[in-house]
Amino acid sequence: MAVKHRVSRRSRSRSVGISDVAAAAGVSTASVSRFMHDPMRVSPKLRDRVEAAIKELNYIPHRAGRALASRQSLIVGAIVPTLENAIFSRQVMTFQQNLRDAGYTLLLATSEYDPELEFRQARVMLEHGVDALMLVGQKRGSEFYEMLERASIPFITTWIYSKNSIHPCCGFSHETAMKRVVDYVVELGHRNIGVVTGFANVNDRVAARLKGIRKALKEHGLELMRDKIAYSEYTFDAGGEALARLLEKGERPTAIVCGNDILAAGVLTEARKRNIKVPEELSVMGFGDLDIAAQLDPPLSTVRTPKAEIGEAAATYLLNSLEGRKTESRIEVDIKFCWRDSFGRASKK
Amino acid sequence: MAVKHRVSRRSRSRSVGISDVAAAAGVSTASVSRFMHDPMRVSPKLRDRVEAAIKELNYIPHRAGRALASRQSLIVGAIVPTLENAIFSRQVMTFQQNLRDAGYTLLLATSEYDPELEFRQARVMLEHGVDALMLVGQKRGSEFYEMLERASIPFITTWIYSKNSIHPCCGFSHETAMKRVVDYVVELGHRNIGVVTGFANVNDRVAARLKGIRKALKEHGLELMRDKIAYSEYTFDAGGEALARLLEKGERPTAIVCGNDILAAGVLTEARKRNIKVPEELSVMGFGDLDIAAQLDPPLSTVRTPKAEIGEAAATYLLNSLEGRKTESRIEVDIKFCWRDSFGRASKK
DNA sequence: TATAGTTGTGTAAACGCTTACACGGTAAAC
DNA sequence: GTTTACCGTGTAAGCGTTTACACAACTATA
16 A cells, blocks of 8 residues: 655765865864864874865865764764653753853753653654763653663653652752642642543653652641542643633632742633732742743742753763763752742632 | 772773674664664564664664764754743744654754854754754854854744845844834824834844834834833843833823733733723733733733744745745744734824 | 576675774974 | 984775665566
8 A cells, every 4th residue: 555656865966075185185084183172282284285275165074974084973862751841841951052152052842741652752862873872750661661771771761850860850848849849838728629631541740749748748737628629631721621620519619829930820720811820819829930920810839940040950960971070860950939929828718 | 899880981892783783683784774763674574673673772773973974963953942831932942843743853952042153052952963944034144154154054034034045044124014004003193102112232123113103113114212112131020120210201102012922911910000091091012912901901912923834934945945845934823913802092182 | 398587695895984903204302 | 323203194994875886687579
């Protein structure tokens, strides 16, 4: 059934290579190569000739050749779930900037929260010979880590931190973060607390946050009932709908703790639509501190996560590893609780 | 005892190559290569042996070798100004997804709106042998385009459209878009219009939008005075400050037209801070329709730009070019005007 | 039966670079 | 005036693929 048709061959014209430069300059390719890496390693006379030849021929070195010969691609890979979320795009951006400053280039893929796709992308990256790899989260099959192991390249998992982590990681404990949030929420008098969260099965961070919530509640003798959790996609509208579902069941919560700011913004909008006053009647808490959080009305209480810092720290770790420098492989970053107007004391009945 | 280990050098151990597989399977490397590209091209017997050998050895093909021999890297590059803005990250994401589905991988760099940096990054991409390249905007020195010309790879400029464009492009006319906006703004009775915009010198899209504004005003016998324009960085706060500057000078405008939604959001926040009622006393118009636009209070009027569509169209164009298919090289995408509550008729004095 | 295709496989020469090694020349040490 | 060291350069063997070409073994055709 598959109709095989011949794809027109691309032009195969040789491009200007190092040997052309060598010939034009009347030197050996070795000398040109040396010049490329450190002009001071060749004599001034030769230097000038090579320089002239390069300019003359518009020579652009071909890194595939270099990669083959030197076993270094100068490429670093990153696989993130999505770029729709400012969280990851900010992280990727600083990651890339730091790599670039060190002479590396970024190969980027998204996994769309699909483990299988993530695995395939990782494999492709290894085929491309990436010198290092940045990942998000740690939950993946052992064959994934075994593959990395065999490739023996440094890698780091981000948005995860645990001092006993088996793998290099850079982030914070989502569990602790959320526990602290809920501790405070309870302190503010809230007893009936609703949760709007992403789907925990695909994402270890979501699961950890839920765990933190449960832990805090338990310590205060409370329990997170099933009908107080609404799972949702990461969109504004879905966040609003999640609130709607929560409100349909039982007594209205006095506080909603959300898995991220997108969901919280949706909740805020839905609350306004229903004339529920925030925070008087309903307190709302986000997570992540996107730029928009402070622009919402009322400004959203949330947890600030250092997206850029994570990208930078990940780059630093990988670069250190590549250079053979000793570095801490479990990096904890600071988070900050931002209590803004969307969250207040529980209304007294 | 005497363990002689040179730590500084990176491990140079040969990895499993195609020749190892060939040896293990008792066939030639050519056959393995053929198997890799199309298993049906080799006999069943040989197929099984090769398959077994590959699994046995955990063989991962090395694309640098392939790139060298076949003159195709299966890598496509993209250079965008930043990923902080959802505009570009969304575009990059769909671009990447479409490439991936076609077997290509994305090499990504940011230029931070710096032409020089963009040029250097482009050069690095060519060194990596990208098969194609996506860029944002068209304003760059001729040496840039000459370099691309010499590399003779397909490329496309995005967020730009003109039916006479010299270069392949995919986007819309910012000039026309803004002209239509202002036409309507004037129709709504506004005569005193302020503009908050990014810096036009670094960005051809900004310049085009300003041109559109001026053109529209001129047709209505109006003029954009210098003191009605505030230039600003692309941050919420800077947008607010820009409004502040505008308000200090002369009579207060009845409408503010912004270069993007971030600036508009900043303007909205600043207006609220000053107790200026939107839209009764001041109408505000954004550009771009970020997700947040509809969540703001009041919901922001803006121009919806198809970010994902641009990424996809760019990918499609490049893939078509790579496969030698004939395609339109100037692609216009639709924009949509979203009139929400932040914009209304000019208040009658 | 002779001839011409077809199919499956192997051989070996690239592809563009790096780098171990060799070598001649000059400078420093004796 | 040797010897020793070092420096700058060239030679050539890879690095892991692809692919043009050759060839043997079939199959189809006349």
